[in-house]
Amino acid sequence: MTPDNSPFLELSGVSKRYGGVRALENVDFACRRGSIHAVLGENGAGKSTLIKIIAGVVQPDEGIMRLAGQPVRFRDPLAANAAGIVCIFQELSLMPDLSVADNIGISNPPRTRLGLIDKRAQRRRTEELLARVGCEDVNPLEQVKNLPLSRRQMVEIAKALGRGPRLLILDEATSALTSSDVLKVYDILKKLGEEGLSLLYISHRMHEIEALADTCSVFRNGRHIETFPAGTRGPDEIVQLMIGREMAHVYPPKPAGRGAVPPVLEVQDLRWGDRLNGVSLKVGKGEIVGLGGLDGQGQRELQLALFGVLSGLSGTILVDGKPVTLSSPAQAKHHSIGMALIPEDRKTEGLMLPMSIADNIGMAAMGSLTSGVFVDPAKERAAIQRMVDKLKIKVGDVADPVATLSGGNQQKVVIAKWLLTEPRIILLNDPTRGIDVGTKQELYQLLRDLADAGASILFYTTDYDELIGCCDRVLILYDGRIVRELQGDEIDEKAIVATSLNLPTTAETPFSAEAAP
Amino acid sequence: MNDLRLRLGQNLGLLLAIGLFLLFWLVYNGLHPKGFSTAVLIQNANESFVIGAVAMAQTVPVLAGGLDLSVGAVMTLVNCLASVLVNGSGWQMVLGIVVCLAAGTLAGWVNGVVVVYGRIQPIIATLATGAVYIGIALFIRPTPGGDVDGDLSWALTNDIYEFCATYGLFDDGEAAWLAPFAWIPMPLAIMLLVIFLVWIPFRNSVTGRGVYAIGSSEGAAYMSGVRIDRCKIAAFTLAGFFAGLGGLYLALQTSSGNADVPQAGAYTLNSIAAVVIGGTSLMGGSGGAICSLIGAMVIRAISFNFRIFDIAPLLQPLFEGIVLLGAVSIGAARVFRVKNRLELLG
Numbered sequence: 041m042t043p044d045n046s047p048f049l050e051l052s053g054v055s056k057r058y059g060g061v062r063a064l065e066n067v068d069f070a071c072r073r074g075s076i077h078a079v080l081g082e083n084g085a086g087k088s089t090l091i092k093i094i095a096g097v098v099q100p101d102e103g104i105m106r107l108a109g110q111p112v113r114f115r116d117p118l119a120a121n122a123a124g125i126v127c128i129f130q131e132l133s134l135m136p137d138l139s140v141a142d143n144i145g146i147s148n149p150p151r152t153r154l155g156l157i158d159k160r161a162q163r164r165r166t167e168e169l170l171a172r173v174g175c176e177d178v179n180p181l182e183q184v185k186n187l188p189l190s191r192r193q194m195v196e197i198a199k200a201l202g203r204g205p206r207l208l209i210l211d212e213a214t215s216a217l218t219s220s221d222v223l224k225v226y227d228i229l230k231k232l233g234e235e236g237l238s239l240l241y242i243s244h245r246m247h248e249i250e251a252l253a254d255t256c257s258v259f260r261n262g263r264h265i266e267t268f269p270a271g272t273r274g275p276d277e278i279v280q281l282m283i284g285r286e287m288a289h290v291y292p293p294k295p296a297g298r299g300a301v302p303p304v305l306e307v308q309d310l311r312w313g314d315r316l317n318g319v320s321l322k323v324g325k326g327e328i329v330g331l332g333g334l335d336g337q338g339q340r341e342l343q344l345a346l347f348g349v350l351s352g353l354s355g356t357i358l359v360d361g362k363p364v365t366l367s368s369p370a371q372a373k374h375h376s377i378g379m380a381l382i383p384e385d386r387k388t389e390g391l392m393l394p395m396s397i398a399d400n401i402g403m404a405a406m407g408s409l410t411s412g413v414f415v416d417p418a419k420e421r422a423a424i425q426r427m428v429d430k431l432k433i434k435v436g437d438v439a440d441p442v443a444t445l446s447g448g449n450q451q452k453v454v455i456a457k458w459l460l461t462e463p464r465i466i467l468l469n470d471p472t473r474g475i476d477v478g479t480k481q482e483l484y485q486l487l488r489d490l491a492d493a494g495a496s497i498l499f500y501t502t503d504y505d506e507l508i509g510c511c512d513r514v515l516i517l518y519d520g521r522i523v524r525e526l527q528g529d530e531i532d533e534k535a536i537v538a539t540s541l542n543l544p545t546t547a548e549t550p551f552s553a554e555a556a557p
Numbered sequence: 558m559n560d561l562r563l564r565l566g567q568n569l570g571l572l573l574a575i576g577l578f579l580l581f582w583l584v585y586n587g588l589h590p591k592g593f594s595t596a597v598l599i600q601n602a603n604e605s606f607v608i609g610a611v612a613m614a615q616t617v618p619v620l621a622g623g624l625d626l627s628v629g630a631v632m633t634l635v636n637c638l639a640s641v642l643v644n645g646s647g648w649q650m651v652l653g654i655v656v657c658l659a660a661g662t663l664a665g666w667v668n669g670v671v672v673v674y675g676r677i678q679p680i681i682a683t684l685a686t687g688a689v690y691i692g693i694a695l696f697i698r699p700t701p702g703g704d705v706d707g708d709l710s711w712a713l714t715n716d717i718y719e720f721c722a723t724y725g726l727f728d729d730g731e732a733a734w735l736a737p738f739a740w741i742p743m744p745l746a747i748m749l750l751v752i753f754l755v756w757i758p759f760r761n762s763v764t765g766r767g768v769y770a771i772g773s774s775e776g777a778a779y780m781s782g783v784r785i786d787r788c789k790i791a792a793f794t795l796a797g798f799f800a801g802l803g804g805l806y807l808a809l810q811t812s813s814g815n816a817d818v819p820q821a822g823a824y825t826l827n828s829i830a831a832v833v834i835g836g837t838s839l840m841g842g843s844g845g846a847i848c849s850l851i852g853a854m855v856i857r858a859i860s861f862n863f864r865i866f867d868i869a870p871l872l873q874p875l876f877e878g879i880v881l882l883g884a885v886s887i888g889a890a891r892v893f894r895v896k897n898r899l900e901l902l903g
Contacts, residue, residue, distance in 0.1 A: 135773035137842030
């Protein structure tokens with residue numbers, strides 16, 4: 041920590057509204073030089089809006105932002121960059137068709153005397169930056185789309201460093217990294233902090249924050265709740281600050297052990313490219329099985345494979361003990377199999393945004409809402425109303441475009457769409473990302489009700505708490521295979537974190553040992 | 558070695574197009590009674606220049622993830638303008654050429670401004686502006702005709718020797734040092750000049766790279782601080798310049814201007830085909846003007862062959878279409894390697 045304690049970045053009274061939704065409400069926030077400042081909060085707590093305002097992506101409705109004491113207002117990311125604010129976003133900001141060197145040099149490439157891009161100098165600089173983040177194995181000429189996700193994220197970090205940041209914002213920047221890369225990134229970040237840089241660190245991983253941050257700020261429902269030095273509060277206290285109430289009430293009770301259940305879905309030695317390396321699992325009737333692990337360890341691919349999206353699979357998928365071949369989502373949803381996938385990105389894979397709420401809900405089950413060859417409007421209306429009531433979707437009129445709904449209600453529409461097909465096997469891919477606590481709670485209850493009614497649920501989530509609170513069993517994936525199955529009381533954060541990083545579970549998590557002094 | 562392999566791998570589409578061109582062109586020359594002669598080369602180069610220029614024009618907006626339906630119209634507009642302006646004394650002709658190229662560039666710039674500040678989809682914006690440009694062309698030249706300087710037309714549609722001879726340069730083209738280059742057709746020489754003086758500098762400029770970045774991922778480009786508006790306008794402006802160059806050359810080649818609406822449409826559609834055959838992705842982000850030039854040459858080489866093989870003229874479009882479909886399909890073969898069906902929908 042440097043002796044200079046004046047805030048480098050200071051926000052006062054900042055508010056931001058999107059339509060009727062208050063994303064940020066009168067926020068005061070400050071970040072010192074040389075500080076690694078963690079920003080904590082649930083999805084939808086206002087963290088990403090805060091970052092977007094600082095990085096010039098959106099403009100605040102009210103309030104003042106000061107940088108090194110001077111009031112600033114950024115029109116676009118370019119202006120924020122010029123002031124030394126560099127962001128590493130959760131959604132990668134790399135251009136897939138461009139080479140690594142072109143990506144790293146995109147905003148300010150070295151030029152020749154003629155003002156053109158000096159490719160040789162650019163390549164040298166790229167090699168230096170890659171070496172700095174320990175990625176000497178990446179060829180600067182390689183197109184980014186050909187790199188694995190973890191390398192891409194390291195390139196992203198190299199790119200950010202290349203822009204000479206004074207304030208570096210990392211938004212879930214480590215989500216796809218391998219554990220050795222994570223340690224490398226920690227070293228780089230700590231060094232940058234010692235050099236006097238301000239770092240804003242957003243992560244859902246409590247242990248990362250324990251290992252790195254010296255200051256924590258908690259946000260909830262668009263408000264800045266509290267800022268405190270790291271280590272002065274226990275994890276339970278922090279979680280309570282984040283969700284604003286006791287944790288215990290969030291999840292419905294799990295049914296007591298009911299012994300072995302017959303598997304409805306069984307997977308044997310499933311392989312696909314280098315992303316799935318022999319996955320075997322069973323999901324029984326009425327069971328909620330969680331998929332855990334770091335992001336990008338094959339969980340998404342596993343669900344896509346089961347849903348018939350991937351070709352070139354090897355291995356066996358059995359439904360009700362019979363081997364099946366699934367080569368399209370249309371086959372997977374057919375009533376003989378009865379599978380449904382609630383996808384990760386509801387905006388592109390889950391919903392047709394400009395179409396009405398009713399059309400979206402009816403889309404997957406259209407085949408069963410007919411009389412003769414035509415869609416029966418009365419049947420359709422009744423079915424849609426049933427779903428709106430069942431899921432308590434807050435709609436004005438079901439004829440409104442689904443884009444007018446809030447994130448939580450949009451997600452409910454996606455789920456309603458698939459519940460209409462009366463699925464027996466439900467695959468969920470991070471369904472609670474970006475939705476509010478209240479809706480989350482309703483979804484948890486809904487999942488449990490569905491399971492109790494006999495559905496088999498395979499639930500991938502990046503939120504450890506959901507694995508702990510919701511799932512009967514948890515399977516941890518690492519590098520395309522299941523490394524551990526947790527059951528009953530074994531499902532706790534420590535076990536999940538340790539196995540996610542593929543560490544021996546008997547040892548302490550390595551990060552607690554080297555937590556910030 | 559590793560670098561070379563990467564570069565080759567990233568340019569498979571271009572290599573494929575070069576292979577296709579060589580195939581069709583060598584067959585044509587092999588069967589032509591005067592095959593592999595300067596005369597045939599000059600004729601081929603003349604006939605390929607305009608479509609090549611228009612294909613290069615199409616490429617730039619495509620790289621930025623757009624599509625320009627007005628390239629044929631801009632070409633036609635400049636063609637008509639040139640049929641009025643490119644004559645008279647030497648300086649008048651130079652001025653005429655400059656005005657023609659400037660007009661094409663201006664038309665492209667207008668496209669860019671409409672797309673960027675009008676927030677209109679490129680495909681619909683250029684459909685509308687294209688109709689406007691054709692309208693202006695018809696206004697300039699209601700009936701085909703015009704007057705293009707004969708000497709200039711002769712000099713620029715032959716080889717370098719004739720060019721020098723016409724204008725008394727380098728001992729009327731007899732200078733000893735010129736001999737190794739004397740056979741090069743002028744259209745080829747002009748095209749090379751344009752590539753080295755316009756396209757390659759653009760490609761290596763910050764703006765040019767921005768165009769690729771936008772086509773690859775507009776959101777990521779914006780977050781990386783690429784000046785999106787400027788790059789998009791530049792892309793359409795450069796397209797206007799290339800299309801204008803094509804129009805100017807067509808005027809020299811035919812010694813006239815013709816506001817031919819179906820011809821403008823055909824050039825636009827062929828330019829898209831040339832872009833695809835050359836290996837530029839219609840999604841944007843990869844490829845380039847040189848690729849599309851080769852793509853245009855492939856299309857032309859296919860039609861050259863119809864002169865050799867005795868195919869009834871009525872059947873020509875049918876065969877041309879089938880060969881084109883085949884050529885494009887080779888490029889689309891990557892589909893078989895895609896393992897995630899969602900990626901096919903991108």
